[in-house]
Amino acid sequence: xxxxxxxxxxxxxxxxxxxxxxxxxxxxxxxxxxxxxxxxxxxxxxxxxxxxxxxxxxxxxxxxxxxxxxxxxxxxxxxxxxxxxxxxxxxxxxxxxxxxxxxxxxxxxxxxxxxxxxxxxxxxxxxxxxxxxxxxxxxxxxxxxxxxxxxxxxxxxxxxxxxxxxxxxxxxxxxxxxxxxxxxxxxxxxxxxxxxxxxxxxxxxxxxxxxxxxxxxxxxxxxxxxxxxxxxxxxxxxxxxxxxxxxxxxxxxxxxxxxxxxxxxxxxxxxxxxxxxxxxxxxxxxxxxxxxxxxxxxxxxxxxxxxxxxxxxxxxxxxxxxxxxxxxxxxxxxxxxxxxx
Numbered sequence: 001x002x003x004x005x006x007x008x009x010x011x012x013x014x015x016x017x018x019x020x021x022x023x024x025x026x027x028x029x030x031x032x033x034x035x036x037x038x039x040x041x042x043x044x045x046x047x048x049x050x051x052x053x054x055x056x057x058x059x060x061x062x063x064x065x066x067x068x069x070x071x072x073x074x075x076x077x078x079x080x081x082x083x084x085x086x087x088x089x090x091x092x093x094x095x096x097x098x099x100x101x102x103x104x105x106x107x108x109x110x111x112x113x114x115x116x117x118x119x120x121x122x123x124x125x126x127x128x129x130x131x132x133x134x135x136x137x138x139x140x141x142x143x144x145x146x147x148x149x150x151x152x153x154x155x156x157x158x159x160x161x162x163x164x165x166x167x168x169x170x171x172x173x174x175x176x177x178x179x180x181x182x183x184x185x186x187x188x189x190x191x192x193x194x195x196x197x198x199x200x201x202x203x204x205x206x207x208x209x210x211x212x213x214x215x216x217x218x219x220x221x222x223x224x225x226x227x228x229x230x231x232x233x234x235x236x237x238x239x240x241x242x243x244x245x246x247x248x249x250x251x252x253x254x255x256x257x258x259x260x261x262x263x264x265x266x267x268x269x270x271x272x273x274x275x276x277x278x279x280x281x282x283x284x285x286x287x288x289x290x291x292x293x294x295x296x297x298x299x300x301x302x303x304x305x306x307x308x309x310x311x312x313x314x315x316x317x318x319x320x321x322x323x324x325x326x327x328x329x330x331x332x333x334x335x336x337x338x339x340x341x
Contacts, residue, residue: 020322024315031311036082039300040075072158091308096299104290105305115202116275116313120264123271126210127153127217128260129175134218135225150222157215161274164211165281179203182283205282212274213249220260264321272310 018237073081116241130149156164173181182203272287275335281290287306294302 024319028312028315031315032083032086032308033079035304035308035311036079039304040078043143085274085306091150091305092301094294094299094302096294096297096302101302101305104302105287105309108287108290109309110286112275112279112288115205115209115284115286116271118202118206119213120271122206122210123213124217124260124264127214128221131218131221132225135222139226146222149218153215153218156211157218159212161208161277162214162281165204165208165278168207168294169282172204201282201284205278205284208278208282209271209274213221213271216263217260220263224259264317272313 089102091105093099094101094104095285097104130153134146134149137143137149167184169181172179180197182201275286276288276291278284280292287309290302291306293299294306
């Protein structure tokens with residue numbers, strides 16, 4: 001006879017998470033290393049990339065830049081110094097702002113976090129609900145409603161983000177005068193007036209982010225819901241006499257959200273890149289505007305810091321998806337393991 005015992009949490013579960021954290025650490029190391037290597041692989045060397053003066057630089061000017069940023073040291077010395085400064089939170093000095101890169105980024109970061117997070121949540125909610133509704137109506141014998149939603153969402157998804165942004169400005173700012181057209185204009189000093197005006201200036205950039213991002217989540221939710229609707233557990237739920245609203249929300253929709261959560265984490269990078277266009281059109285004071293200005297001014301230290309921050313955000317988004325996924329799908333939870341005694 002053999003006995004069994006239950007261990008919670010299991011060693012297998014712990015090993016899985018150690019392995020995942022190791023993979024994320026490896027990705028972070030690769031991202032930081034690539035961030036360090038890019039300017040040094042550029043044609044003409046990093047000193048030429050960082051030169052912001054007019055005309056072609058002289059050899060003396062390049063030598064001065066190399067000495068200022070320590071580019072004359074061996075590459076391994078530069079790499080070690082890069083990591084040491086990074087761990088201290090020192091991202092270098094912005095050549096365009098003449099300020100520490102970390103200060104410039106932290107000043108703009110909250111604006112971009114609000115825009116990207118709300119844009120992602122809004123796109124997931126709107127896209128997933130519309131996609132689930134389209135599949136549900138088709139299953140209920142209303143294919144025309146499904147086709148109408150599909151055509152509308154795909155038409156919006158095909159429109160360029162900058163065109164939608166300009167259209168919103170033309171209608172709601174120029175024609176109707178309901179919303180301000182430039183998010184970077186002077187805001188009131190603190191208090192409720194500052195919060196209200198900031199929210200007004202967020203409306204059009206946020207709407208643009210959501211409209212340009214719902215297509216993927218709509219198609220995922222529509223396909224996933226169509227698959228879920230054919231599952232036996234839904235027929236069992238209906239046989240128990242549960243209302244259709246409960247069957248749709250607690251059973252079908254929850255299961256259909258699983259691929260959307262995974263895709264949301266992977267789409268975080270593209271959403272950040274889309275924010276660059278949106279923020280530039282609306283002069284929104286976030287990281288996207290910083291990146292656009294840094295490209296124009298050849299402010300490479302600031303570009304390095306912004307890209308590093310964006311990569312860190314994508315890694316954290318994927319880690320969050322790993323944490324949320326077991327909450328949506330109990331099948332992937334491994335909180336207990338039966339082990340022979």
